[in-house]
Amino acid sequence: MTENAKGFFGPFGGQFVPEPLIAALNDVDAAFQACKTDEVFQAEFARLLQEVVGRPSPLYFAKRLTEQVGGAKIYLKREDLNHTGAHKINNTLAQAMLAKAMGKTHLIAETGAGQHGVATATAAALMGLECSIYQGAEDVRRQKLNVFRMELLGAKVVPVTIGQQTLSEAIDVAIGAWIEDLDRSFYLLGSVCGPHPYPEMVMYFQGIIGREARAQILEKEGRLPDLLIAAVGGGSNAGGLFKPMIDDADVKIIGVEAGGRGDDLGDNAAALTFGKEGVLHGAKSYVLQDEAGETVPPHSISAGLDYPAVGPEHAYWKDTGRVKYTTISDHEALDAFGLLCRTEGIIPALESAHAVAEAIRTAPTMGKDEIIIVNLSGRGDKDCAEVARLAEAGV
Ligand SMILES: *Cc1c(COP(=O)(O)O)cnc(C)c1O
Numbered sequence: 001m002t003e004n005a006k007g008f009f010g011p012f013g014g015q016f017v018p019e020p021l022i023a024a025l026n027d028v029d030a031a032f033q034a035c036k037t038d039e040v041f042q043a044e045f046a047r048l049l050q051e052v053v054g055r056p057s058p059l060y061f062a063k064r065l066t067e068q069v070g071g072a073k074i075y076l077k078r079e080d081l082n083h084t085g086a087h088k089i090n091n092t093l094a095q096a097m098l099a100k101a102m103g104k105t106h107l108i109a110e111t112g113a114g115q116h117g118v119a120t121a122t123a124a125a126l127m128g129l130e131c132s133i134y135q136g137a138e139d140v141r142r143q144k145l146n147v148f149r150m151e152l153l154g155a156k157v158v159p160v161t162i163g164q165q166t167l168s169e170a171i172d173v174a175i176g177a178w179i180e181d182l183d184r185s186f187y188l189l190g191s192v193c194g195p196h197p198y199p200e201m202v203m204y205f206q207g208i209i210g211r212e213a214r215a216q217i218l219e220k221e222g223r224l225p226d227l228l229i230a231a232v233g234g235g236s237n238a239g240g241l242f243k244p245m246i247d248d249a250d251v252k253i254i255g256v257e258a259g260g261r262g263d264d265l266g267d268n269a270a271a272l273t274f275g276k277e278g279v280l281h282g283a284k285s286y287v288l289q290d291e292a293g294e295t296v297p298p299h300s301i302s303a304g305l306d307y308p309a310v311g312p313e314h315a316y317w318k319d320t321g322r323v324k325y326t327t328i329s330d331h332e333a334l335d336a337f338g339l340l341c342r343t344e345g346i347i348p349a350l351e352s353a354h355a356v357a358e359a360i361r362t363a364p365t366m367g368k369d370e371i372i373i374v375n376l377s378g379r380g381d382k383d384c385a386e387v388a389r390l391a392e393a394g395v
């Protein structure tokens with residue numbers, strides 16, 4: 001492993017990767033930096049966000065939820081209304097455009113539950129690129145519908161059979177496959193994780209969420225919000241909302257990690273709360289690890305939060321104190337899921353239900369004239385079968 005000096009947020013981030021990847025990452029970085037000032041790229045990206053994703057996503061005042069909970073006004077940033085049902089498509093379309101600009105013909109991506117895989121396969125179909133999605137064999141079994149979706153969209157789903165056969169191993173194998181096929185392939189990473197430039201790049205593309213929310217709340221309320229809340233898995237929907245308001249000192253920010261079924265290692269997915277500094281998947285950050293430094297398999301009711309590390313910029317925001325990170329348990333997330341269904345007619349993703357739960361906990365401690373924006377990162381159709389199963393099992 002070689003440590004390259006680029007892409008650090010304080011002590012976190014970097015490029016802890018095998019030597020052959022450094023040049024490939026530098027090529028991705030060069031294409032990414034160039035796209036920022038490329039008017040043709042930006043105009044095409046803006047068109048896709050509007051015509052394919054359906055942006056801007058509404059900033060919705062949740063009136064009945066606010067009345068039920070009491071205290072601050074709760075607004076929801078409706079990423080659940082995006083094409084494919086979550087925020088992930090914002091990033092996959094942009095990176096697929098970069099792949100094309102670099103002359104690549106094949107997208108490689110990892111997926112856990114399959115949401116990033118579906119969003120990547122969608123972008124590949126739209127742009128006429130080949131697509132291989134690496135998914136742990138255990139997840140392939142658990143997430144049959146998303147596997148079928150990816151295949152419908154023309155992607156090849158490659159089951160990964162090493163270790164726990166879940167997301168962490170899928171990333172290792174997918175990066176290995178990229179090293180074998182660098183000429184033709186582009187690695188399309190799904191969150192603000194991995195080696196530089198991915199954390200910076202995914203944060204930049206997901207920043208559309210916070211830029212829109214900032215303008216929308218100024219339009220609706222004539223001022224900035226008092227508090228932002230979002231769920232943190234790898235950290236891309238949260239970072240996308242937070243980053244454009246990170247320099248607005250009066251805006252408080254809370255990131256919500258998956259507290260799972262308890263505080264012991266293996267019972268949660270809260271890397272910032274219970275993890276230690278370490279290197280995983282090419283970057284230094286907080287990682288859930290045992291005494292020997294072995295990565296501990298995480299647990300969360302929500303597959304999208306089930307990752308043992310977190311994006312390096314969040315680690316930096318935690319250490320500088322700019323963002324406060326809390327946990328919400330499986331049970332609290334399920335309660336919030338149900339309450340949002342009944343008060344607003346919105347079935348949220350279980351990931352997003354963690355953010356809603358934090359708003360339910362915090363709003364009553366705030367004044368009625370104060371404002372919270374919650375990132376509703378995705379819709380919950382994908383989770384209904386699991387919620388029904390848990391209800392039947394009496395969880
Ligand atoms: C994947 C996913 C997440 C977690 O990923 P982040 O990178 O932390 O945003 C959250 N919500 C939904 C709906 C997801 O699909």
